[in-house]
Amino acid sequence: MSQTTKELQQKKRIAMMAEGPIGRALFKLSAPAVAGMIVMAIYNIVDTIFVSFLRDTTAIAATGIVFPMFQLIGAVGLTFGMGAASVISRRLGAGDHEGAHRAATTAFYSALAVGIVLSVLGAIFIQPLLRVFGATPDILTEATLYGRVIIGGSVFLVVNMTLNNLLRAEGASGHSSLGQMIGAVLNILLDPIFIFVLDMGIAGAAVATVIAQAASTLFLLSFYLRRKGTLQPVSLKHLHPTLTTYRAIMTLGFPTFVRQILGSLSFAIVNNAAGGFGDGAIAAVSITFRVFMLIFMSMMGLAQGLQPLVGYNYGAEAYDRVHATIRLVIRLAVGFGAVAGFALIVFSRPIMTFFTPQDAEVIAMGTFATRTFSIALIPAGLVILFGGIFQALGDGRSALLLAASQQGLYLIPMVLLLPPFFGVNGVFMAQPAGFVLAFLTGLILMKRSYAKLKREEGARS
Numbered sequence: 510m511s512q513t514t515k516e517l518q519q520k521k522r523i524a525m526m527a528e529g530p531i532g533r534a535l536f537k538l539s540a541p542a543v544a545g546m547i548v549m550a551i552y553n554i555v556d557t558i559f560v561s562f563l564r565d566t567t568a569i570a571a572t573g574i575v576f577p578m579f580q581l582i583g584a585v586g587l588t589f590g591m592g593a594a595s596v597i598s599r600r601l602g603a604g605d606h607e608g609a610h611r612a613a614t615t616a617f618y619s620a621l622a623v624g625i626v627l628s629v630l631g632a633i634f635i636q637p638l639l640r641v642f643g644a645t646p647d648i649l650t651e652a653t654l655y656g657r658v659i660i661g662g663s664v665f666l667v668v669n670m671t672l673n674n675l676l677r678a679e680g681a682s683g684h685s686s687l688g689q690m691i692g693a694v695l696n697i698l699l700d701p702i703f704i705f706v707l708d709m710g711i712a713g714a715a716v717a718t719v720i721a722q723a724a725s726t727l728f729l730l731s732f733y734l735r736r737k738g739t740l741q742p743v744s745l746k747h748l749h750p751t752l753t754t755y756r757a758i759m760t761l762g763f764p765t766f767v768r769q770i771l772g773s774l775s776f777a778i779v780n781n782a783a784g785g786f787g788d789g790a791i792a793a794v795s796i797t798f799r800v801f802m803l804i805f806m807s808m809m810g811l812a813q814g815l816q817p818l819v820g821y822n823y824g825a826e827a828y829d830r831v832h833a834t835i836r837l838v839i840r841l842a843v844g845f846g847a848v849a850g851f852a853l854i855v856f857s858r859p860i861m862t863f864f865t866p867q868d869a870e871v872i873a874m875g876t877f878a879t880r881t882f883s884i885a886l887i888p889a890g891l892v893i894l895f896g897g898i899f900q901a902l903g904d905g906r907s908a909l910l911l912a913a914s915q916q917g918l919y920l921i922p923m924v925l926l927l928p929p930f931f932g933v934n935g936v937f938m939a940q941p942a943g944f945v946l947a948f949l950t951g952l953i954l955m956k957r958s959y960a961k962l963k964r965e966e967g968a969r970s
């Protein structure tokens with residue numbers, strides 16, 4: 510590809526965010542992001558599907574125990590990636606290209622270094638960590654086989670999450686999502702080979718996932734190695750990490766990290782609470798959570814798609830485009846939540862039967878959990894979008910407060926308070942109850958953030 514063609518493509522991506530029709534720009538940025546996030550959810554659910562063919566409830570529960578650890582390490586990549594993406598979009602909008610380069614390079618090399626450390630330490634201390642996350646003695650052996658491999662290779666996940674967000678920040682969401690799809694397809698192809706053909710069982714599922722993530726990460730990295738982007742995060746020329754750059758990235762990325770930490774902690778508490786009702790309850794939690802991750806990842810994709818659009822126009826002081834984008838995504842979230850919630854209520858039992866056709870108890874518990882959670886899908890989706898809007902506007906304080914309330918202030922107390930009154934059903938009711946309360950908090954924060962935006966708009970008009 511010639512240098513002129515590359516420059517034209519870069520200018521086209523920037524022009525789309527600055528001048529293109531809002532609906533079309535949001536679709537071009539969000540559709541690949543949604544597809545990519547769904548693919549990430551598929552990463553998490555594919556292992557469960559193939560492991561379920563082993564007809565072993567303990568193995569299914571083991572993947573559920575490891576999942577929050579995997580999610581927590583991925584949060585490191587999201588922290589650097591989403592924090593840098595917000596900084597980059599606003600700096601590009603303001604015409605500060607050198608500042609955008611510095612943020613991208615700092616995020617990439619920081620994610621690589623931290624990812625290596627977490628992978629090594631996670632593999633070494635896997636058994637103590639699994640116990641913290643709720644592994645029972647019956648589950649521990651299987652969870653160790655799965656966890657040591659998948660956590661040991663999680664450096665690829667950290668770098669992958671960071672690169673994804675850097676690509677989306679400059680409008681190259683198509684390449685980002687294609688990389689995710691390559692990983693998912695490869696994971697689907699490799700899982701049966703390693704699990705059944707090579708007879709590696711649950712450890713084979715982990716090996717397949719790590720190989721798929723490595724391939725996906727290399728594809729994403731190729732975009733920058735071939736110098737196709739506006740940004741050059743792998744170039745050491747721009748590697749000048751400063752306290753100012755780190756502060757800007759972490760202020761906006763830290764809410765994502767807090768949300769994921771508290772999410773993993775609350776999931777560990779849910780697993781521990783469910784464990785009191787048997788391994789079947791842990792399996793039901795694992796399956797239900799994986800199913801809803803498809804929905805949540807879709808909403809996160811929409812939130813990621815809006816961030817470069819809102820962030821760029823906020824940096825360029827194009828407030829009419831900021832308002833129009835926010836109104837559109839809220840309408841989309843409400844409609845999607847209503848349709849998805851209704852579908853899951855209707856098809857909850859067939860979904861659970863697909864995963865565990867041999868276990869009537871898990872089917873019954875999972876059906877109740879799915880239907881209960883479905884009722885709260887609209888507020889849950891809006892909570893995710895509110896967080897994305899706050900980060901796009903540079904409102905790290907509101908994003909942090911919402912993240913803390915969603916997974917910590919409300920969810921953890923619900924997990925502790927409801928089971929004594931409602932038994933195992935109380936475990937399943939905690940998450941939707943926490944989201945409803947977080948939604949009410951989000952409305953208050955959104956009103957405050959919008960008022961601040963209006964004041965800025967008035968001061969600069």
